[in-house]
Amino acid sequence: xxxxxxxxxxxxxxxxxxxxxxxxxxxxxxxxxxxxxxxxxxxxxxxxxxxxxxxxxxxxxxxxxxxxxxxxxxxxxxxxxxxxxxxxxxxxxxxxxxxxxxxxxxxxxxxxxxxxxxxxxxxxxxxxxxxxxxxxxxxxxxxxxxxxxxxxxxxxxxxxxxxxxxxxxxxxxxxxxxxxxxxxxxxxxxxxxxxxxxxxxxxxxxxxxxxxxxxxxxxxxxxxxxxxxxxxxxxxxxxxxxxxxxxxxxxxxxxxxxxxxxxxxxxxxxxxxxxxxxxxxxxxxxxxxxxx
DNA sequence: CGCTAGCTGCGCAGAACGCT
DNA sequence: AGCGTTCTGCGCAGCTAGCG
Numbered sequence: 001x002x003x004x005x006x007x008x009x010x011x012x013x014x015x016x017x018x019x020x021x022x023x024x025x026x027x028x029x030x031x032x033x034x035x036x037x038x039x040x041x042x043x044x045x046x047x048x049x050x051x052x053x054x055x056x057x058x059x060x061x062x063x064x065x066x067x068x069x070x071x072x073x074x075x076x077x078x079x080x081x082x083x084x085x086x087x088x089x090x091x092x093x094x095x096x097x098x099x100x101x102x103x104x105x106x107x108x109x110x111x112x113x114x115x116x117x118x119x120x121x122x123x124x125x126x127x128x129x130x131x132x133x134x135x136x137x138x139x140x141x142x143x144x145x146x147x148x149x150x151x152x153x154x155x156x157x158x159x160x161x162x163x164x165x166x167x168x169x170x171x172x173x174x175x176x177x178x179x180x181x182x183x184x185x186x187x188x189x190x191x192x193x194x195x196x197x198x199x200x201x202x203x204x205x206x207x208x209x210x211x212x213x214x215x216x217x218x219x220x221x222x223x224x225x226x227x228x229x230x231x232x233x234x235x236x237x238x239x240x241x242x243x244x245x246x247x248x249x250x251x252x253x254x255x256x257x258x259x260x261x262x263x264x265x266x267x268x269x270x271x272x273x274x275x276x277x278x279x280x281x282x283x284x285x286x287x288x289x290x291x292x
Numbered sequence: 293c294g295c296t297a298g299c300t301g302c303g304c305a306g307a308a309c310g311c312t
Numbered sequence: 313a314g315c316g317t318t319c320t321g322c323g324c325a326g327c328t329a330g331c332g
Contacts, residue, residue: 095312098314105312136313140312186316187311213310217318234310251312293332300327309318 085275086208087171088115090180090264091188092256094141096133099191106131107156107195108148109141110163111253113261114170115180123166124254128153141251157199164204176206178282180264182235182256185211185283193288203289208282212260215267215281238263 091112097105106129114121132145147153171177181188189209196203216222216233222241235256239246244262248255268278 093312098312099316100314102314108312134312134313137312181311183309183311183317190316191312211317213317232309296329296331298327298329300325302324302326304322305320306322307318307320310316312313 085172086175086178086279087167088178088180088278089113089167089170090115090257090261092181092253092260093188093191094143094251094253095137095191096129096131097137099187099194103194104131105191107191108133108143109253110159111257112179113254113257115261115264116170120166121170122254122257123163125159125162126153127159128155130155141253142249143252156195160196160199160201167204167207176208176279177204178208178210178278180210180212180260182212182260184209185214189283189285190288193285196289203285205284205286207285208279209285209288210278210282212264212267215264215271215273219267219270235259235263238267242266 089112091110093107093111094109095105095107099105107127108129109124109126111124112122126143126148128148128150130149132149133143138144167177179189193203213233216238219233222232222237236250239259239262242263244259244266246255247258250256250259267273271277
């Protein structure tokens with residue numbers, strides 16, 4: 001009997017060290033899904049619970065109590081208290097291409113909107129990139145080289161002082177400015193910071209960037225991708241999820257900003273996210289800028 | 293007490309996503 | 313078309329309940 005146990009133990013050790021693929025083939029099973037159904041179900045379930053707990057914790061640990069019922073409510077508070085909270089600017093940029101190591105690509109359109117609304121709450125401009133826009137990029141945002149590579153279209157360096165003045169006009173003294181964009185951390189914010197660097201201008205240190213993709217990933221019940229593995233969190237999927245009507249064409253900066261404004265308010269409401277919760281998710285401008 | 297079987301958590305690699 | 317982030321699944325080690 002002890003010998004049998006030893007043999008069984010040895011078998012188990014050897015067997016457990018075999019590639020799972022081999023075991024599946026040996027068992028006559030297809031080599032597609034390698035986890036057992038029960039394990040897969042448990043892992044999947046655990047992941048979902050953790051996600052929900054994290055989302056709940058994000059809103060409950062802010063210590064706000066009555067103040068953590070969404071940005072919409074906070075907007076009212078901000079209005080009623082004459083701007084006691086941070087300014088939230090939803091923004092989007094269109095460029096000549098991706099953010100790559102070559103550092104060649106430029107911004108061709110910039111749009112932003114102050115979420116608190118009111119007069120002069122938007123800023124929108126085409127920007128002369130001083131380079132041609134690749135055809136495949138033109139097809140995305142419908143902004144052609146002819147439209148922007150003109151003498152009457154300002155360069156980013158020309159727009160920069162106006163942008164800074166606009167933001168300052170919307171900013172509450174002593175309070176930060178929260179910039180919100182879809183994929184801000186990986187695209188919009190670094191791109192904007194790079195343009196600041198190129199102009200040798202330091203991005204204000206009280207600017208914070210929030211990525212709406214990161215927030216959307218915390219949402220439960222988002223639609224899944226075609227393979228059923230991932231939650232779809234692109235702007236179009238979020239727009240459809242919330243039943244937001246599309247006005248104008250997608251992939252133009254102000255149109256995307258308008259859509260994102262509505263999506264963002266829905267997300268913050270669903271996540272019960274407060275200003276403090278938002279600040280916890282924010283990244284400082286210094287993280288993207290090289291000019292110090 | 294020793295062993296088995298199952299579960300959990302961590303680190304890693306690869307795939308997919310999302311932006312223009 | 314590039315790149316960073318996120319997610320998923322695998323492999324492994326460690327833990328523990330149950331059993332003989």
